[in-house]
Amino acid sequence: MIKHNLENFEFAYFTENNVKAGILRYRYIKDNVIDAYTTRVDEAFQGKGIAVELYNALIAFAQEKGLKIKPSCSYIDVKMQRSHRDLIA
Secondary structure, eight states: OEEEETTTTEEEEEOTTOOEEEEEEEEEEETTEEEEEEEEEOGGGTTSSHHHHHHHHHHHHHHHHTOEEEEOSHHHHHHHHHHOGGGBO
16 A cells, blocks of 8 residues: 655555555655655565556656656656656756
């Protein structure tokens, strides 16, 4: 399950046992531009599609709020270049 912590500017992935398995952090650099600067998935949970779920949550949030994204995180940059170039700031 993904939880969006608006105060800490992060999306976190929690397992069924409520273990925090991954995070995607961002910061506002303008009123309508966020910088997605890190995506991390704990080693024990890698290869399970968690980073993609975090990415999808980020994209949905940006689209809902009318935001552009500066993809400082290399993972986010690659994903956005492939499928969401229109959202790149």
